[in-house]
Amino acid sequence: MIKELLEAKETDSFDELCVRLGNFLGIGKAVPPKVLLRAIDDPPFADNLIVCRNTPGFLQSLFDDPKTAQYDGDAGKKKEDGKSNTELIAKAATAFLKWGKAGFSTVDEATLERRENACLACPNLSEPKNKLQKLVAVKLDKERVGRRTGDKTCKICGCNVARKIKLPGESCPDSHPAIEGMTRWNEPQRVAAAVAE
Numbered sequence: 001m002i003k004e005l006l007e008a009k010e011t012d013s014f015d016e017l018c019v020r021l022g023n024f025l026g027i028g029k030a031v032p033p034k035v036l037l038r039a040i041d042d043p044p045f046a047d048n049l050i051v052c053r054n055t056p057g058f059l060q061s062l063f064d065d066p067k068t069a070q071y072d073g074d075a076g077k078k079k080e081d082g083k084s085n086t087e088l089i090a091k092a093a094t095a096f097l098k099w100g101k102a103g104f105s106t107v108d109e110a111t112l113e114r115r116e117n118a119c120l121a122c123p124n125l126s127e128p129k130n131k132l133q134k135l136v137a138v139k140l141d142k143e144r145v146g147r148r149t150g151d152k153t154c155k156i157c158g159c160n161v162a163r164k165i166k167l168p169g170e171s172c173p174d175s176h177p178a179i180e181g182m183t184r185w186n187e188p189q190r191v192a193a194a195v196a197e
Helices: 002-006 014-025 031-041 043-051 054-064 074-080 086-102 109-118 131-135 190-197
Strands: none
Touching: 014 031, 031 043, 031 054, 043 054
16 A cells, blocks of 8 residues: 555546545545645644544544535645646645655654653543544553553643654654653654644
8 A cells, every 4th residue: 555655656647646545544445635635735634644544433534624624626726726737746746755654654662662651641641532532542551562551642632642652753742841842752842743733
């Protein structure tokens, strides 16, 4: 699946790119055009799609999100606004390359353990509150690094902690209680991450 995504070309049609993204996400069919358009324009949304690969219920919730609905009909509108299909496809192909690399990269074991330990000690660790959060549950395993938080979520950003701590591009949304400019994960705070959250 990753190979198909990385082989996207500027000459592919927009519909072909929707199929490629659908296969990458594990749904076996094309994603709706509005999903691809939003993913191109909204990197945090694209990150959420990657985190939720092979989780049809959660993916469908992302597809049905009201913000995604705002991209309905944008493919035609972008053409009218002077963006050619080729330009749109080129942007999508570039995004695919980025997503493909991110989709299979995770932090090293030491970083994972440090992040997870910080989350386990964090007052913002909570039970999932809504259906969407419950759909991405990770089986609890108190002995296995990366699974010790189980289905717990972050009160601040709402993310499933076990999934978030594994991604290199993610950042803790909370400040370190004792070290200025650092997150609870003991990593530098990211201005862009704080704005996106």
